[in-house]
Structure formats: structure tokens, C-alpha cells
Amino acid sequence: MAGSVSRAGTAGTTSATGSGSLELARQGGTFMQRFTRGVSHWLLPIYTILAVGYLALPVAVMIAFSFNDAGRSNLNWVGFSLDAWLNPLGRPGLQSAVFNSLLIAVLATIISTILGVLIGLALVRHIFRGRAVTNLLIFLPMSTPEIVMGTSLLTLYLQVPGVLFPLGVHTILIAHIMFNISYVVVTMKARLQGFPRHLEEAAMDLGANEWTTFWRVTFPLILPGIVAAALLAFSLSIDDYVVTSFTAGQTPTFPLFIYGSQQRGIPVQVNVIGTIIFLTAVGFVLLTTILSRRQRADPVEASVDE
Amino acid sequence: MIGWFRRRPTVTAYLLLAPGLLYLAVFYVLPTVQMFLVSLWTGNVQDGYQLTFNFGIYGQAWNQYSDQFIRSLLYGGAATILTFLIGFPLAFFIAFRGGRYKNLLLFLVVAPFFTSFLLRTLSWKIIFADNGFVVGPLKDLGLVPDSFRLLATPIAVIAGITYNFLPFMTLPLYVALEKIPPSLLEAAGDLYANSWSRFRKVTLPLALPGVIAGSLLTFIPAVGDYVNAELLGNPQSQMIGNVIQSRFLAVGDYPTGSALSFILMAAILTGVLIYARIVGTEELLGGAST
Numbered sequence: 001m002a003g004s005v006s007r008a009g010t011a012g013t014t015s016a017t018g019s020g021s022l023e024l025a026r027q028g029g030t031f032m033q034r035f036t037r038g039v040s041h042w043l044l045p046i047y048t049i050l051a052v053g054y055l056a057l058p059v060a061v062m063i064a065f066s067f068n069d070a071g072r073s074n075l076n077w078v079g080f081s082l083d084a085w086l087n088p089l090g091r092p093g094l095q096s097a098v099f100n101s102l103l104i105a106v107l108a109t110i111i112s113t114i115l116g117v118l119i120g121l122a123l124v125r126h127i128f129r130g131r132a133v134t135n136l137l138i139f140l141p142m143s144t145p146e147i148v149m150g151t152s153l154l155t156l157y158l159q160v161p162g163v164l165f166p167l168g169v170h171t172i173l174i175a176h177i178m179f180n181i182s183y184v185v186v187t188m189k190a191r192l193q194g195f196p197r198h199l200e201e202a203a204m205d206l207g208a209n210e211w212t213t214f215w216r217v218t219f220p221l222i223l224p225g226i227v228a229a230a231l232l233a234f235s236l237s238i239d240d241y242v243v244t245s246f247t248a249g250q251t252p253t254f255p256l257f258i259y260g261s262q263q264r265g266i267p268v269q270v271n272v273i274g275t276i277i278f279l280t281a282v283g284f285v286l287l288t289t290i291l292s293r294r295q296r297a298d299p300v301e302a303s304v305d306e
Numbered sequence: 307m308i309g310w311f312r313r314r315p316t317v318t319a320y321l322l323l324a325p326g327l328l329y330l331a332v333f334y335v336l337p338t339v340q341m342f343l344v345s346l347w348t349g350n351v352q353d354g355y356q357l358t359f360n361f362g363i364y365g366q367a368w369n370q371y372s373d374q375f376i377r378s379l380l381y382g383g384a385a386t387i388l389t390f391l392i393g394f395p396l397a398f399f400i401a402f403r404g405g406r407y408k409n410l411l412l413f414l415v416v417a418p419f420f421t422s423f424l425l426r427t428l429s430w431k432i433i434f435a436d437n438g439f440v441v442g443p444l445k446d447l448g449l450v451p452d453s454f455r456l457l458a459t460p461i462a463v464i465a466g467i468t469y470n471f472l473p474f475m476t477l478p479l480y481v482a483l484e485k486i487p488p489s490l491l492e493a494a495g496d497l498y499a500n501s502w503s504r505f506r507k508v509t510l511p512l513a514l515p516g517v518i519a520g521s522l523l524t525f526i527p528a529v530g531d532y533v534n535a536e537l538l539g540n541p542q543s544q545m546i547g548n549v550i551q552s553r554f555l556a557v558g559d560y561p562t563g564s565a566l567s568f569i570l571m572a573a574i575l576t577g578v579l580i581y582a583r584i585v586g587t588e589e590l591l592g593g594a595s596t
Contacts, residue, residue, distance in 0.1 A: 030500070045403070047396070047399070048399045048400070048411065054469075055418050055469075055472065058426045058430055061433060062426070062428075075435060076435070076438075115329055118325060119323055122318075122319045125319075126315055126316070128315075128320065134327065141330065143526055145527060145530025145547075145571070146530060147530045148341075148571040149334070151567040152337035152340065152564075153333065155337060155560065155564060156337040159340060174333055181329065185326075235419065235420065241423060241424055242532075245555070246554065258425065259424060270425070285420075
């Protein structure tokens with residue numbers, strides 16, 4: 001004990017200013033040990049704050065520049081203005097682009113969530129032959145670069161004139177459902193691991209049939225997973241540029257509108273809509289977090305969790 | 307009726323799988339086959355194309371665009387290494403020191419995803435601009451010459467890719483680090499490992515699945531990306547994605563575009579399948595579940 005105090009004294013003269021680092025020094029050790037402890041004690045938290053700030057910087061810039069008084073090109077700060085916020089769709093073509101994006105995202109989310117949840121249920125709850133092939137088929141779209149999916153779908157569409165060509169909302173929708181399915185399955189799988197089968201068995205023992213058991217026991221238990229998967233699918237779909245650019249033809253979506261106006265100068269309205277999408281998504285996440293916390297407070301749920 | 311299915315759980319499994327897997331077969335596998343066939347076409351966009359099994363196109367495409375291919379691999383590789391260097395300390399802090407801020411920090415890591423990919427990249431265009439708030443002050447202070455640029459340079463492209471895919475690296479790293487049982491770290495300490503050798507011999511090896519998953523999730527989209535090169539780069543920093551995009555959408559040269567696309571996919575899938583052999587298909591989906 002005495003040794004560690006004296007060591008604290010020598011270390012204290014070089015570095016200790018606050019009580020935190022004094023405590024740090026008191027633990028003693030070789031220089032290397034003190035160094036690594038110092039790194040983890042001070043440098044790591046500071047680094048984390050910087051890294052999070054780095055991640056947030058472009059988002060902050062996007063929000064700030066939605067208040068820019070820029071005329072045509074929103075690349076330099078001109079002055080504060082609320083004009084774009086008061087008229088968020090006031091650009092030719094922007095309204096239909098946003099409408100298409102929302103329509104495609106909603107439909108793609110619903111369809112891909114249904115298809116993906118069914119696969120997720122099969123993978124987690126059933127033993128069947130062909131499991132490896134199924135896993136691979138789910139994994140492949142996620143490990144294919146977007147540009148490859150876009151080009152390959154386009155080559156298929158070109159072969160089915162009249163139905164899939166000319167391109168339009170339907171061909172974008174087909175593409176978005178395709179790349180969403182894998183993400184829904186993966187999210188569901190993660191949430192369904194450790195699924196409490198005994199609760200279903202208990203319901204059956206109490207006389208419920210399969211249908212009632214599914215809707216009264218299974219479905220409420222997997223609902224948080226479904227919501228998480230659907231949110232992910234929606235955000236992937238509404239933000240997609242690469243695959244959409246190959247499958248859209250002349251149909252505008254919000255990302256295509258941004259890219260298209262990039263040459264002539266981005267209108268401030270784009271930042272406004274980007275900010276609205278950002279805030280809506282953050283709101284949704286907060287809402288689902290609060291709801292799942294409340295659910296967890298339920299004693300039955302809590303026992304299920306572990 | 308339902309009882310019949312209950313006695314045959316395998317049938318139920320296949321019925322659950324059928325719609326989704328059929329969809330993927332028609333709109334993922336079939337297009338890939340079709341793209342391969344299109345790459346063997348000859349002709350032009352005015353007179354039409356014919357399937358002539360022109361395998362020579364692969365050699366031609368590679369000779370003509372090997373620069374862009376190699377550049378894509380270099381940029382993608384550099385961005386992957388950078389995301390690891392930036393993401394690992396971040397994931398480490400959240401996993402071991404996050405405490406009650408853990409969920410908040412994870413949320414902040416994911417939050418950029420709620421902003422459009424294009425708008426985030428355009429924000430970097432504003433930040434890197436010649437008289438923007440990074441380069442401008444550096445010039446005013448005389449730290450860099452007046453001709454210095456960040457925008458329209460390979461540095462900006464790599465920085466853009468690194469930023470855009472950082473969460474893809476950070477989250478799998480976090481998942482892997484989070485799984486490490488504290489008892490193992492304590493055991494290392496009990497066996498007189500100092501914190502550095504404990505980190506090197508226990509933490510890092512156990513984080514390896516996260517490192518591999520994060521590298522794949524970053525490298526794959528980074529190599530195929532062309533948005534960063536288009537918005538932040540210059541004609542000399544074009545990647546293979548830029549070439550494929552212009553072959554398809556500007557020139558209408560479907561065979562060359564398809565061949566390039568197919569080479570890109572084959573190169574990436576070879577790597578992924580080797581990885582799948584090593585870790586198993588079950589881990590593949592688990593590892594990506596972030």
C-alpha cells in the first residue's frame with residue numbers, strides 16, 4: 001500500500017491534475033500499463049465524442065443548409081431563410097418524385113416484410129433440408145454490390161417488353177422488394193433467436209388451436225422484430241439511388257431528383273425534405289424504443305426475454 | 307387441416323419459404339443469369355443485339371477498364387482499413403465503457419443512415435468545397451497553398467466512402483466485442499497479462515468475426531460504389547461503377563456493361579464464398595445481423 005502511494009506521488013507530478021487521473025496513477029504499474037490505462041481512461045471517451053461528432057457532421061450540415069437563402073445552387077452559405085421550409089415541395093418535379101418514393105417505399109416494405117417474416121419463421125422454427133441453400137440465397141443479395149443488382153434486373157426487364165419494359169413504378173417496386181427481403185430475414189432471425197417455444201406449447205395445452213396460438217401468442221411476441229424489420233426495409237427503400245437509377249426509366253423518385261438536380265444546382269427544398277425524413281425516422285426509432293421499454297416492464301414479457 | 311400441417315413440420319417450412327425464395331429466384335438469380343447472357347451479345351443499340359457467345363468481351367473489357375477496376379479495389383480497400391481504424395476504438399468504447407450511454411451511442415452511430423445517402427455525400431461536397439469551412443480557413447492561415455483542393459481529388463472520394471460505410475464496420479465490431487465474456491478478460495488479468503497483452507491476445511482474436519463481417523459489409527459496397535466518385539471525385543478518380551453506369555445508361559453498350567458487372571460480382575462472390583466455407587452459412591447471416 002505504501003509503495004503504491006509513493007508511486008502515485010511521482011506519477012502525480014507529471015500528469016495528475018484532477019482526481020480522476022490521480023486515482024489512475026495510484027493504481028501504479030509499469031509505464032506501458034499506465035499508458036494503456038491512460039488511453040482507455042481519457043483518450044477513448046474523447047475519441048468517441050469526436051467520432052460521433054464526425055458521424056453527425058454531414059447530417060448537421062444538411063439540416064443547417066435547409067435554412068440557407070441560396071437561390072439556385074445550395075453549396076455555399078448565403079444567409080438564413082425560412083423560404084424553403086414554408087414551401088417544401090415548391091420545385092417543379094419534386095412533388096411527384098417524393099410521392100413516388102413514398103408509394104414505392106410503403107408497398108415494398110409491406111410486401112418484403114411479409115415474404116421475409118415467413119422465411120424468418122421457417123429458418124428459426126423448423127428443421128428442413130436445403131437450409132444451407134436457403135441461407136446462401138438470403139445472403140447473396142446482401143453481398144452483391146447494388147450496381148450489379150441494378151444492371152442485372154435491367155437486363156431481365158429488357159427481355160420482357162410490354163410487361164417490365166418500359167420501366168416505371170412497378171419495376172422499381174420489384175427491385176426494392178428484392179433487396180429488402182434479405183434484410184428483413186436477417187433482422188427477424190436476430191430477433192427470433194431464443195424464441196420461447198414453451199409459451200406456444202402452453203397455449204396449446206390450454207386448448208388453443210394453432211391459429212389462435214399464432215395470433216394470440218406467437219404474433220405479439222415477434223411483433224417488435226417485424227416492426228424493426230419493416231422500419232429497416234422502409235429506410236432502405238426510400239433512400240435507394242443506385243438500384244433505382246437502373247430500374248426507373250423516366251420515373252422520378254426523391255433520390256433520383258437529388259442526383260438529377262446535382263448538375264444544375266441542388267434546390268434548398270431537397271435539404272428540407274431530407275431533414276423531414278431524418279426527423280421522422282428518428283421519431284419512429286424513439287417511439288419504438290419507448291414502446292418496447294414499456295413492454296419489457298411487463299413481468300410476463302420480462303420472464304420471456306431471458 | 308392445420309393439424310395435418312402440424313404433423314408435417316417440413317411441409318410447413320417449405321410453404322413458409324416458398325413465396326420469398328421464389329421471388330429471389332425470379333428477381334435475383336434469373337437476372338444474374340440473364341446479365342451473363344447479355345454480356346455474350348454482339349451488336350449495337352441501333353440495330354439490336356444477338357447472342358453470339360462472344361467470350362472475348364471479358365478480355366476486352368478487362369484490358370480497357372483494368373485501371374478503373376484496380377482503382378476500385380484500392381479505394382475500397384483503403385476505405386475498409388480506414389473504417390476499421392476509426393470504427394474499432396469507437397466500438398470498443400461502446401461495448402466496454404458505454405455504460406448507460408450504450409444505447410444512445412449506438413443510436414448516434416446509426417443515425418446518419420436516417421439521412422439520404424446522396425444528401426450525406428452532398429454535405430461532404432459542401433464541407434470539402436474550395437472555399438468551404440475546412441479548406442477556407444486552412445488557406446487563410448497559409449497552411450496550404452491557394453491552389454490546394456480537397457474536392458475533386460481521390461482523397462475526397464476515399465473520405466466519402468469511408469464516412470458512408472463507417473457504421474457497417476462499427477456495428478459488427480460492436481456486436482463481436484459485446485459478446486466477449488468479462489470473465490475471460492478477468493482470467494487474463496488473473497494470469498498476469500497486462501492490459502496491452504490482454505487486448506492483443508484475448509480481445510482482438512475474439513473480435514475477429516466482427517472484423518471479418520465488418521470488412522465484408524464495408525468492402526463489398528465500397529468497391530461497387532460510384533456515387534462518391536461521381537460527386538466528390540474527378541474524371542481521373544472514376545471507379546468501375548462509373549464505367550458500368552455510363553455503359554448502361556449513357557452509351558447503351560449492354561454487353562460491355564454486363565461483362566464488367568459480372569466480373570465485379572464474380573470477384574466479390576468468390577471472396578464471400580471462401581468466407582462462407584470458413585465460417586459456415588449460419589454464421590454468415592448471424593454475422594451480418596446488425
